[in-house]
Amino acid sequence: MSKIEKMVQSITPRDDDFARWYTDICTRAELCSYSSVKGCIILRPYGYAIWELITAELDRRFKATGHENVMMPMFIPEGLLQKEKDHVEGFAPEVAWVTHGGDEQLSERLCIRPTSETLFCDHYAEIIQSWRDLPKLYNQWVSVVRWEKTTRPFLRTREFFWQEGHTAHATAEEAVKETLDMLDLYAEFFENALAIPVLRGLKSDSEKFAGAVQTFTVEAMMHDGKALQSGTTHYLGDGFAKAFDIQFTDKDNTLRYVHQTSWGISSRSIGGLIMVHGDDEGLVLPPAVAPYQVVVIPIAQHKEGVRDEAVKLVEQLKAVGLRVLLDDSDRMPGWKFSEHEMKGVPIRIEIGPRDIKEGQCIAVSRDNREKTAISLQQVAKEVPVLLAELHKRIYQRAKRNLEDRIYDVDDWESFVETMATVPGFIRAGWCGSPDCEAKVKEVTTATSRCISGQDVPECALCVVCGKPARHSVYWGKAY
RNA sequence: CGAGGUGUGGCGCAGUUGGUAGCGCGCUUGCUUUGGGAGCAAGAAGCCGCAGGUUCAAGUCCUGUCACCUCGACCA
Numbered sequence: 254m255s256k257i258e259k260m261v262q263s264i265t266p267r268d269d270d271f272a273r274w275y276t277d278i279c280t281r282a283e284l285c286s287y288s289s290v291k292g293c294i295i296l297r298p299y300g301y302a303i304w305e306l307i308t309a310e311l312d313r314r315f316k317a318t319g320h321e322n323v324m325m326p327m328f329i330p331e332g333l334l335q336k337e338k339d340h341v342e343g344f345a346p347e348v349a350w351v352t353h354g355g356d357e358q359l360s361e362r363l364c365i366r367p368t369s370e371t372l373f374c375d376h377y378a379e380i381i382q383s384w385r386d387l388p389k390l391y392n393q394w395v396s397v398v399r400w401e402k403t404t405r406p407f408l409r410t411r412e413f414f415w416q417e418g419h420t421a422h423a424t425a426e427e428a429v430k431e432t433l434d435m436l437d438l439y440a441e442f443f444e445n446a447l448a449i450p451v452l453r454g455l456k457s458d459s460e461k462f463a464g465a466v467q468t469f470t471v472e473a474m475m476h477d478g479k480a481l482q483s484g485t486t487h488y489l490g491d492g493f494a495k496a497f498d499i500q501f502t503d504k505d506n507t508l509r510y511v512h513q514t515s516w517g518i519s520s521r522s523i524g525g526l527i528m529v530h531g532d533d534e535g536l537v538l539p540p541a542v543a544p545y546q547v548v549v550i551p552i553a554q555h556k557e558g559v560r561d562e563a564v565k566l567v568e569q570l571k572a573v574g575l576r577v578l579l580d581d582s583d584r585m586p587g588w589k590f591s592e593h594e595m596k597g598v599p600i601r602i603e604i605g606p607r608d609i610k611e612g613q614c615i616a617v618s619r620d621n622r623e624k625t626a627i628s629l630q631q632v633a634k635e636v637p638v639l640l641a642e643l644h645k646r647i648y649q650r651a652k653r654n655l656e657d658r659i660y661d662v663d664d665w666e667s668f669v670e671t672m673a674t675v676p677g678f679i680r681a682g683w684c685g686s687p688d689c690e691a692k693v694k695e696v697t698t699a700t701s702r703c704i705s706g707q708d709v710p711e712c713a714l715c716v717v718c719g720k721p722a723r724h725s726v727y728w729g730k731a732y
Numbered sequence: 733c734g735a736g737g738u739g740u741g742g743c744g745c746a747g748u749u750g751g752u753a754g755c756g757c758g759c760u761u762g763c764u765u766u767g768g769g770a771g772c773a774a775g776a777a778g779c780c781g782c783a784g785g786u787u788c789a790a791g792u793c794c795u796g797u798c799a800c801c802u803c804g805a806c807c808a
Contacts, residue, residue, distance in 0.1 A: 291800080343808045368808080402733090402806055409807075456808095463808045485808090553766050587768035594768095605767055615767085 266533050271477045278527050279406040282536045282596045292404030292411030302544035310446040314438050320390040325372040328363040333371045337496040343463020347399045365398040373419035374497035384423050384503050392418040407524035408732050415519035421511040428512035432488040435516045436469045439484040448539035448648040449473050449529050450655050454703030466490035472702045474655045475528035478676025480702045480731040486516035529651050536597030537619050540640040545578040548598045550589050552605030563604050573633045599643050618643050668716050672697040678729040682722025684715035692717055702727045
């Protein structure tokens, strides 16, 4: 069997079967393994390292905007979950229950948190007395459980890892501002850390969070044109406060209910990274969340001086704060190239006897495989530039993919036709009626991804019923 | 929950009319190699998902059961 055949075998080509390509990358790049429980994955060291970098990037942003981390229990007593009517209706079908402690049946069953609004509310009712106690800007990094029927690594798992922010404010205005500020923070994170451009907007009533007044979302487009809801922020109003009796004495000595928000980003974002940037060679990681930003591969390292030069190179790069791996294993160089491409390492540096003679090394960018010869004295200066350029390139490529595949359509027939034949989003007017929205879903399987913040032109009509449009909506098929 | 499919070394698979398990990759050790997945040699590793049944004899046939996969349905 030829070498080329071997390489082709190792991973399903992206355009042949996107779904298989995706799961191939998950396992071949050693991000995760399937566990013995359906829908629960094992995050392997490489996958977990990416998640750690994602959490570090986000956590830094949360702290900088005044949020504090806490840790709530993982169990919610049934009675507590049921306090807010819409909330329990939304989540009840997919919660896992604990019914026994040892051999004894519990007097009240406990659900394993699918999300923690109820726990935070219960706690807030206890600790919030005065306007001086507000705002409460809490966040937690935990896993939650939702008993999904169809599961896929990272994209939809029964247990997943996330952060959930929960805040309580004295006024509605302040809570709404928090909701929008966090939406902006999420969008900035996706663009600057993950190099993923997003659309941000409001969810329709049928798509919003159970118990929320308004849900905002950042939606990303995957390489195959499907949408991935990547982060949501919810304005909860005072509905939870009333259900949980979270009141405070305001400056004018009257009792008021708090106004709340919640917001989350999950390990699903790793799935987004794969599906936005990956190619037939494997993963492509943006430098900010790459466990190794540079891999140094010595060629013929047993030869005089090669390993020493490689070690010096690594030290230079580490000294400027880069995450660097020296791959001095006894594999063949070609094997190492393929392996680190599979893992999405942004920059590979080759250094062999030939280069050392020239006083240089060869840097190869993962996304375009372009080779640059760099003088050994200049690596610490040049490599960060290459990393920044790579980030910019993969962001721009993803942005073109998003923008080129948004279609403006104003009649129902072309809407159905476009949705059936062309991958991507459709931007079209919507009257706001749930019936029209439901019809889109029924006929095309696409859903309203978000309502754009832009004003609707006077003349615009609902693409379904033809009545005057109240919103401009992005429609698409979603993961 | 409906329809279909698959369970055999770590992974991917073969196993014919029933006769007591094999291939590729990977793994271990040694030597030679090293600029796109190296070569040679010697090794280790499987009661064939589980439980019954038929048979002199079951990976293979029958019954039951469990798990997983695909497509639907479902999925704040």
